[in-house]
Amino acid sequence: MKKAELENKIQDATSSLIDMATDICWNKISRNCVYIMSEIDESIGKNFFELARIRKKSNDKKVPKTLNGIVTELTAIYENLYDINLYIYKSLSNKTIIEIRYFLKTSHTAEFYPTIINNEPMLHCKVARPFYVTESPKSNKAERKFDVNWELGGIRHEWNKFIDKLKYRIWKIKYDRKRKLRNKNVG
Template structure:
């Protein structure tokens, strides 16, 4: 992804992500999007605890139009290694997309030197709940990571059956 193509690629990535969510979840997914921006940091915390901390941080983040997020990412462009798009919240009237970025400075020094001149990568991701073994199996709640009652019920049955 080049600096010049960043906005168009993120816009196209957003469209792909929304379609992926519509195909795999039973939630209403709006085309009207706002964005929150998060840095992916290497911490010594295990992934479960790290996710809890990140979810709490996101509760206080302000959502922006894509143009504001693009300006912030353009300022970081030379340091960007990876940009990931996730759906944070989906409602009938608005979808909030989380734009997570990983900086080259967070990479191991030897690897950092090998990618220093590379353009950042862009990925669109839809996390699957653990009880979904195969994406074609059934549709799931996009908000499962918030511990919805539907998710807790599915986890209960999944744990019993495994």
């Protein structure tokens, strides 16, 4: 992606992101978008839930900007950009806040940096999926739609987590019983 194409590419990726989210989420997602930016933190030793909590706390303090404002900031660091990822941070009835998470070339190891120094940044759009909607790969069931704002928490998200954990515990008890019976019959 060339520097001159940055605004158009982000605008196209935003449209694709909203289309993807509309297909798999039950929310009505506004196309009136504003943006926030975050550098991807690859801290070792922090788990996913801790990183998500820290990111939410940080993002809630940020003032969303227009596409022009965000492109200006990205242009300033363009030469050092390695990867740009668009996510829906929050979807409200009248606007959608898109989080742009970027990864810098200088964040890579010293050995890898020379191989990417002249690469143009990559652009991706992704919809985060909660663990409780994913079906097994061999399942014929369609995945159920979910709340696009699930990462922000809320009663529905907590309820779905509870139900999924309960289903897992029931499965585990049944599995352990079958294993004990099998071992008893073998021995």
